[in-house]
Every structure is written in C-alpha cells, then in structure tokens.
Amino acid sequence: MATEDSNRRLKVAYQGERGAFSEEAARKLVGPDMEGLPHRTFEEMFEAVSNGQADCAAAPIENSLAGSVHKNYDLLLEHDLTIIGEVNLRIIHNLIALPGVAFSDVRKVYSHPVALAQCERFLRANPQIEAEAAHDTAGSVRVIIEQGRRDEAAIAGARAAEVYSAQIIAEAIEDNQKNYTRFLLLARPERGASIKTAANGAQRKTSIVFRVANRPGALFRAMAAFALRDIDLSKIESRPIEGRPWEYSFYLDLTGDRAEPAVLRALSNLEELAESVRVLGSYPSADTFDS
C-alpha cells in the first residue's frame, strides 16, 4: 500500500499567476498532476520551498535572448536548496480572448511590456490593436476574462488560455521563435531524492558555483581540473562580486553526476584551487518543450 506521502500530489511553487510560463515549466518538470503554488516574487517562492510549504519550485535561470537570471542564482546561494531537474521551454506567445471573440473585434491588447516587445512585428502589422502594458502575461488573460470585454485581448502562453477558459485567436505571434527559457527544479536536499521528475534526459549534469583568487590565470587553473579529466562544460559564466572589484564568482555546468569518480576528483581538485566551491546539484539534462 502506498503511503499517504507518495499518494498526494506534489506541491510546486512558481513565480507568477496561474497560467504563467513558469507553471507550464513546472508541469513539464514533474508532470501535469501537480498542485501549483503561485507566488508574487522569487523570494516568496524560495521561501515556500525552504519552509516546507512547497515540495519544490520551478525557477527560471536563463533565457536565450535575455541571459542568466542572476537574481535566482543569488537566491540559490542564500537558500539551502538543491537542483533536481531542468527543462527548456520555448516561449510561444498567443493572442487570447473571450470565447466567441473574432480577431477583427479586438481593439486593445494587454500584456507584460517584454511580451509586447517580443510581438512587435505582429503589433505593427495590426495597427487597429492598441498595446497596453500590464503586470504579467497570464494575469492579463485573467483580467480580460473577468471583465468580460469583447473588444480586448491579452498576449500570453497557451496554458493561460486553458486555465482561464479563454480562446486562442492567433497562435505563435512572437517575432523570434528561438526564445527559450531554462527552468531549474529546486528542492530541499533531504526531500530532493524522493521527488520523481518527468525528465527523460539520458545524460546527468552538475551545476556548481565557485570563487577563485584574483590572480591572472586563476580561472584557467580551476578549469584545468575539468579539462584534464575530459569533463565537458556546458555553461560557464563569470559574475563580478559586489564590493570586491576584479573578483568574480563563476557559474559552471558540467556533464556527469557529482558521484562519478572523475567528477568527484575534479571537484576535490577544484576545492584546492578555489576560495569556495558549492555544488548546486546533479540532475538529468534538459528536455525541450513548446510552451
């Protein structure tokens, strides 16, 4: 007989309203039969996992157009959470309205300014539709549905149309179809191992953050720990350390699990060379999905 714990649905925290791209990422990460816990801010989302309110969180960590979300790297360092999965979600924007509304009825469209900017070609080709800024994408769908406006629409992901029983009247209206956001699945270390993710990624990956002393070649020596063991790096990024000019933290993703002998040796080698090393987690490499 299954225990109560394995029977209940996973509680997954995310930032944004119901129907947000982050909610869709959460569903891809753990499967659709989950309980989503929307949060207003990233801080509140991390807090919900740390204090046990949520089992895990789906946190955006980088976007192919906008770069790394440093804020979430910072929060990862402040909280004792571990990465247990990742997913790449293609950001597809849709024009969404009340059921029965025709494209020609729409005079105004609401969305987050970043989403509006990403649909600029569509908006320029349809000057009869006025663009209005809103706090977020999914929230714009909620508002036009709640207010019952038949001359207004919102730009958001397909999941928002589903959640608010709205209708997609123009699909994939974004300018650039190569717009991907990578989300990490985060859990408390003691809880992480028992969470089943929906990942198929055959390869294991490990994410680390480290600091090296401010000497020319210090990073080069640190990287030797991996290069000399033929460990592939899939991400490297430097970030200046506040208040310590010319000193940097490095984010590194590498192929292999932290328990594999070569990775284990490389990490122990890195610890000799670096001022600090933190392993953020080992997890299956990403699947890529449309939103």
Added chain:
Amino acid sequence: MATEDSNRRLKVAYQGERGAFSEEAARKLVGPDMEGLPHRTFEEMFEAVSNGQADCAAAPIENSLAGSVHKNYDLLLEHDLTIIGEVNLRIIHNLIALPGVAFSDVRKVYSHPVALAQCERFLRANPQIEAEAAHDTAGSVRVIIEQGRRDEAAIAGARAAEVYSAQIIAEAIEDNQKNYTRFLLLARPERGASIKTAANGAQRKTSIVFRVANRPGALFRAMAAFALRDIDLSKIESRPIEGRPWEYSFYLDLTGDRAEPAVLRALSNLEELAESVRVLGSYPSADTFDS
C-alpha cells in the same frame, strides 16, 4: 579654426524615451552636451548608427541582477560596429510627480513592471499607492505630467524628472542598491576613433566573441592563449549556438588594448585554435556613476 564636424554636437542613439536610464548613460559616456536620439527598439538604435543617422549608440549589455543582454550581443554580431567606451550606471528609482504634489496626495504610481518589482518594499510599505504597469519608466513620467494628474506619480530615474520638469518626491526607493547596468558606446569603425568619450578609466579593455569546436577542453585551450601571457579576463560567458547542440559562443573581456603586443599575440594564437574570432573593440575601462 575647428571644422564644422568637430563643432556640432554628437548624435547619440539610445533605446527608450527621453529621460530613460539609457539617455543618462549616453550623457555619462560622451558628456552632457550631446544630442540624444531616442529609439523604440534596439534594432532601430543599431540601424541608426549603421546608416549614419547617429554618430554612436549607448547600449545596455549587462545588469548586475538580470544578467547579460544577449539581444544586444546578437545585434553587435549582425552589425559592423565597434565598442569605443563603457560605463556602469547605478539604477536609482525615484517617485516622481508634478511640482507641488505632496507624497500624501499620491494614490497611483505608474512604471515598467521590472521597476515596480524593484521597488516592492516601498510599495508594500505604502499600500495607499496602487501600482500600475506601463511601457517604460521615463514614459510614465511624461504621461503623468502631460495629463496634469495631481494624485498620480511615476517611478523613474532622476534624469526623467529633469527632462519633463517634474519633481522627485521620494528618492532611491529601490529595494536593492546594488543594481548596476553596464552600457557600451558603439560607433562605426571608421567613425569611432574621432569620437571623444568622457571616460577616465585608466586601463584599456578589449571585448571579443569566439567559437571553438565541440571537443572537451577546447575552451580550456582557447583560454590558455590568455593565461600563458598573464592577460587578465574580466568577463567570460558561454552561450549555446542555436540549432547546434553542445556548441557555444564565448564572450570574453580582457585587460589590455588589442594593439598591445601580448594581446595581439594572444588573439593570433586564439585564431589558430578557434573556429571564429571577432574583436568587438578596445576601449577605456568603465567609470561607475549614479543615475
């Protein structure tokens, strides 16, 4: 006698409305006696410099909370422009209203959702003020001034208050004071040398982009070109290449001018090892200013 060309004011393109943080960065980069050319999009801003409408452009390239602006790296690769300067601007948000409006009069505040999110503590402490999303920060100031509303305010940089003759009624209301954006000054290669920047930075820097073959250790060998010559790296960032899984471009900033012998040799060494190398420019290292 000075030529007409050296007498006329520099035309500096930027993205955003008059009074935007980008305009302030432009003023710090070339001095306040410039002619700003506001553009709606980054594409239009790059185009204005490429086609000679503008002498140069001030482009945000990374933010200490949000990461690199990949979009502008992409546009740099698409256009034949060179980096001739850089500046770090601290992003300071202010509550701005019509002259004579008191803090207690304000019931609504407009700004870009990212700016609103960065002032969350202030907004939470002042629940009598309702936050409304808008397309951008400086534009919100323009709108409340144009409409003459005495119960509304906007969140934007100090430059916006100056430009629209508005009044700052609460200063530096952002949650995190360590919010810096780095801007690059870009020009056509043949025009770049004759543009005088306001920079004091004693040190020269060089920015490059390169690709290496997909082999473990390829990046390590590429970095050896610099490490073996004691050339300090101030930024390294990998970026996946679209449609070529496991292949990456690297952005690198290094200390020294491209004309210095050690840098010259390192770059020629890198060209042997890399599939492609592009030098984006050599320029004086950044000064840091408050916005």
